[in-house]
Amino acid sequence: MNRTLKFLIPLALFLVAVGFLFKGLFLNPREVPSPLVGKPAPTFTAPILGEAGKKFNSKDMQGQVWLLNVWASWCAACRDEHPLLMQMAETKRIATYGLAYKDVDADAQQVLIAMGNPYNKVITDADGKIGIDYGVYGVPETYLIDKAGVIRYKHIGPLTPEVLLNKIVPLLKELGV
Amino acid sequence: MIPSIGELALILAFILAIIQGTLPLVGVWKNQTTLMNLAVPTARAQSLLILISFAVLMYAFYANDFSVLYVTSTSNSQLPLMYRLAAVWGGHEGSMLLWVAILSIWTIAVTIFANNLPDSFRIRLIAVMGLVSVGFLAFILFTSNPFDRLIPAALDGRDLNPLLQDPGMVFHPPVLYMGYVGFSVAFAFAIAALLDGTLDNAWARWTRPWTTVAWLFLTLGIAFGSKWAYYELGWGGWWFWDAVENASFMPWLVGTALIHSLAVTEKRGAFKVWTVLLSICAFSLSLLGTFLVRSGVLTSVHAFATDPSRGLFILLYLVIVIGGALLLFALRAPNVGLGEKFGVVSRESFLLANNVVLAAAAASVLLGTMYPLLIDALGGGKISVGPPYFDAVFVAIMAPGLFLMGLGPLAKWKKASIPEIGTRLKLAAVISVVSALLVPSVMGKITLMAAVGVFMGVWILSTTLILLQKRITTKQVAGASLMDNLKAIPLAFYGMLLAHLGVGVFVLGVTLVKGYESEQDLRMEVNDVAKIGDLEFTFKGSKKVQGPNYTSSQGTFIVSENTKEIAMLYPEKRFYPVQGATMTEADIEPGVLKDVYVSLGEPLEKGAWSVRIYIKPFVQWIWAGCIIMALGGLLALLDKRYRIANKNPNKSAQEAF
Numbered sequence: 001m002n003r004t005l006k007f008l009i010p011l012a013l014f015l016v017a018v019g020f021l022f023k024g025l026f027l028n029p030r031e032v033p034s035p036l037v038g039k040p041a042p043t044f045t046a047p048i049l050g051e052a053g054k055k056f057n058s059k060d061m062q063g064q065v066w067l068l069n070v071w072a073s074w075c076a077a078c079r080d081e082h083p084l085l086m087q088m089a090e091t092k093r094i095a096t097y098g099l100a101y102k103d104v105d106a107d108a109q110q111v112l113i114a115m116g117n118p119y120n121k122v123i124t125d126a127d128g129k130i131g132i133d134y135g136v137y138g139v140p141e142t143y144l145i146d147k148a149g150v151i152r153y154k155h156i157g158p159l160t161p162e163v164l165l166n167k168i169v170p171l172l173k174e175l176g177v
Numbered sequence: 178m179i180p181s182i183g184e185l186a187l188i189l190a191f192i193l194a195i196i197q198g199t200l201p202l203v204g205v206w207k208n209q210t211t212l213m214n215l216a217v218p219t220a221r222a223q224s225l226l227i228l229i230s231f232a233v234l235m236y237a238f239y240a241n242d243f244s245v246l247y248v249t250s251t252s253n254s255q256l257p258l259m260y261r262l263a264a265v266w267g268g269h270e271g272s273m274l275l276w277v278a279i280l281s282i283w284t285i286a287v288t289i290f291a292n293n294l295p296d297s298f299r300i301r302l303i304a305v306m307g308l309v310s311v312g313f314l315a316f317i318l319f320t321s322n323p324f325d326r327l328i329p330a331a332l333d334g335r336d337l338n339p340l341l342q343d344p345g346m347v348f349h350p351p352v353l354y355m356g357y358v359g360f361s362v363a364f365a366f367a368i369a370a371l372l373d374g375t376l377d378n379a380w381a382r383w384t385r386p387w388t389t390v391a392w393l394f395l396t397l398g399i400a401f402g403s404k405w406a407y408y409e410l411g412w413g414g415w416w417f418w419d420a421v422e423n424a425s426f427m428p429w430l431v432g433t434a435l436i437h438s439l440a441v442t443e444k445r446g447a448f449k450v451w452t453v454l455l456s457i458c459a460f461s462l463s464l465l466g467t468f469l470v471r472s473g474v475l476t477s478v479h480a481f482a483t484d485p486s487r488g489l490f491i492l493l494y495l496v497i498v499i500g501g502a503l504l505l506f507a508l509r510a511p512n513v514g515l516g517e518k519f520g521v522v523s524r525e526s527f528l529l530a531n532n533v534v535l536a537a538a539a540a541s542v543l544l545g546t547m548y549p550l551l552i553d554a555l556g557g558g559k560i561s562v563g564p565p566y567f568d569a570v571f572v573a574i575m576a577p578g579l580f581l582m583g584l585g586p587l588a589k590w591k592k593a594s595i596p597e598i599g600t601r602l603k604l605a606a607v608i609s610v611v612s613a614l615l616v617p618s619v620m621g622k623i624t625l626m627a628a629v630g631v632f633m634g635v636w637i638l639s640t641t642l643i644l645l646q647k648r649i650t651t652k653q654v655a656g657a658s659l660m661d662n663l664k665a666i667p668l669a670f671y672g673m674l675l676a677h678l679g680v681g682v683f684v685l686g687v688t689l690v691k692g693y694e695s696e697q698d699l700r701m702e703v704n705d706v707a708k709i710g711d712l713e714f715t716f717k718g719s720k721k722v723q724g725p726n727y728t729s730s731q732g733t734f735i736v737s738e739n740t741k742e743i744a745m746l747y748p749e750k751r752f753y754p755v756q757g758a759t760m761t762e763a764d765i766e767p768g769v770l771k772d773v774y775v776s777l778g779e780p781l782e783k784g785a786w787s788v789r790i791y792i793k794p795f796v797q798w799i800w801a802g803c804i805i806m807a808l809g810g811l812l813a814l815l816d817k818r819y820r821i822a823n824k825n826p827n828k829s830a831q832e833a834f
Contacts, residue, residue, distance in 0.1 A: 004507065004511050007450075007506060007507040007510045007511055008507045010454060010457075010458075010503045010506065010507070011500065011503035011504055011506070011507055014461075014499055014500060014503055015500065017547070018492065018495065018496055018500070020547065020550060020551055020554050021468065021492055021495075021550070022492060023554040024550045024553070024554055025488040025489060025492065
């Protein structure tokens with residue numbers, strides 16, 4: 001019997017590996033937890049695109065639930081999510097602010113003219129400093145910030161209808177929007 | 178219309194594969210010749226149908242048939258023909274079809290060349306290959322059909338990923354898959370032997386040439402991939418310990434162990450259980466690699482399709498194929514005898530050590546590859562395992578193996594004596610130690626790693642040459658010329674020598690490039706000169722170049738050594754508008770002693786560029802070593818022993834009647 005058991009070792013090891021692989025299928029390797037979720041959003045003051053001389057102060061957003069969408073004219077994936085942002089803008093359900101990350105103002109405006117402007121306002125972050133504060137490591141990224149100025153959700157990569165439906169909308173309901 | 182023919186052919190192949198994988202097995206079991214006779218014709222027809230369907234897909238790419246969804250997503254009418262054809266395996270669905278197409282080639286080869294095996298064994302072998310094919314065909318038809326239509330047809334396609342638009346894409350995947358899939362033959366041999374209960378020397382002799390062919394393709398495939406990454410990715414690396422590279426490297430390590438353990442089983446009848454387990458493991462790791470790449474459980478530059486339903490399907494397939502094989506192993510292996518005994522110091526012991534080292538190396542790579550997944554599955558969060566782990570663990574495990582490589586072939590079967598081996602190796606030891614001190618000091622910096630690496634490389638080369646000399650002197654016929662003595666040595670022996678020399682060359686290449694490569698990131702304006710060692714690089718500015726499906730900024734660099742001009746290099750930064758992607762095309766002046774490698778970074782103001790320059794000493798030795806290893810495999814295959822020894826005595830007796 002002992003001898004037979006020894007020959008079962010490879011099978012046993014394999015089945016353990018299968019267990020992990022099975023579990024792995026339902027994990028998303030691209031999903032990186034953000035240390036900022038649940039923490040107050042970094043505050044900033046920055047110029048507003050197309051409104052020379054005016055500044056946006058993130059403290060003014062206190063008391064509102066809003067989305068901060070990090071994008072850039074040079075980012076191809078941002079164009080993929082653009083139509084969805086346009087649809088969201090039409091519903092007027094949530095205030096969406098764009099952060100033009102490491103972008104040239106004229107280029108960013110060009111994109112908004114060509115594809116439509118889904119944003120309440122676009123804040124410019126030409127040198128990417130705000131991006132560093134928020135821990136942006138790939139554009140596009142989207143942050144959901146609550147009335148108290150706390151980041152409730154962060155999505156990396158283009159928004160998809162599934163993310164909107166399964167993650168953002170339930171959170172909005174919870175936050176009473 | 179034509180794409181439907183491809184789909185139909187696949188469906189028919191699927192049905193035939195089911196017959197091929199079941200009825201002949203029943204036939205062998207019930208001893209019914211009619212059922213047994215189905216094996217060969219169904220296998221051949223099934224394989225032919227798959228090849229037809231593959232040809233149809235190729236035609237769809239050739240003809241820019243954008244009514245096929247897969248063509249639309251991986252090709253474009255502007256794409257040059259060569260890359261349109263290579264785009265057949267540029268995405269998930271096509272890669273899978275390539276997988277089964279290559280399995281068909283192997284299946285046809287088995288039906289033709291394995292005709293001298295005993296009938297029951299041969300039929301089981303073919304049936305097992307049919308079962309392997311069933312799973313993959315089902316996977317393609319149910320989850321990844323490359324012939325899915327797009328109605329109405331698209332005007333143009335989304336283009337092949339620019340990273341894949343390279344001659345490397347034409348050769349690397351088919352050659353690599355030839356190796357990957359080739360282990361299915363050794364696997365089928367193992368399963369057939371377990372079913373048959375004929376795990377003996379003859380089984381090992383039959384398996385050996387098939388394993389060697391698969392191994393030699395896998396060696397070349399991995400080398401091509403490494404070379405491609407080196408010149409295409411633009412930062413001079415040649416191995417990244419990326420999950421997908423590891424997926425091809427693990428079967429290679431186990432396959433290498435298998436080749437050696439098969440030798441022992443054939444010659445001495447020992448290691449039978451271990452050999453059969455390695456045969457199962459080599460193919461299992463190929464399948465696991467496919468799973469890791471295709472299911473998206475691990476992120477990788479190579480993973481272009483991630484879809485949990487596909488992952489689930491492959492996982493189920495793994496459970497059936499690998500789980501079934503290991504279960505069969507657990508049931509049958511206890512009845513297999515142990516073979517002849519051998520002494521503590523003997524060729525067998527050295528080969529056992531070789532097997533342990535290679536298996537441990539494969540296990541360490543497997544652990545490193547799976548570890549992030551394990552931790553994540555246990556709720557430990559996201560981590561990544563990088564090259565430092567692999568470099569440290571892998572080198573530590575392999576170093577003793579490389580040392581033993583010099584001793585093993587000199588030891589006698591059954592019982593060898595250490596003093597006898599020792600006297601033979603004095604010279605090799607002296608040469609290796611001297612080189613280990615000399616080479617690093619010539620290269621400019623003595624480090625422990627470099628000294629150990631050079632020692633190992635030279636040790637392998639010198640002991641291998643001593644082995645040849647020993648073989649000539651011990652077997653020499655009185656009065657025969659050196660040439661006659663050399664001719665008397667079988668090709669398989671030369672194959673072994675050459676493969677081992679290849680390892681030595683490879684080790685030297687890796688050691689010297691790791692120890693002495695240099696790189697510089699510079700900002701260069703037009704006519705700026707950069708000096709690195711004896712080399713001077715003059716930047717002559719950049720100009721716009723129009724390619725077939727891209728626009729490019731091409732820089733011109735004059736490279737001179739000691740004021741003598743040695744090369745003009747033209748690295749490029751290409752923009753592919755269809756995918757909106759930018760690609761770096763490095764330009765390289767290769768050489769036996771060093772590669773000079775220049776790549777363009779980002780354009781800066783006033784015609785200036787950020788530029789990366791690398792000097793890579795002996796880097797070509799890495800790939801040269803791999804090619805020499807593969808040539809060794811080829812020589813071993815050509816040995817006439819296989820052709821003569823392969824003749825089945827029963828069959829020739831029948832013929833004689």
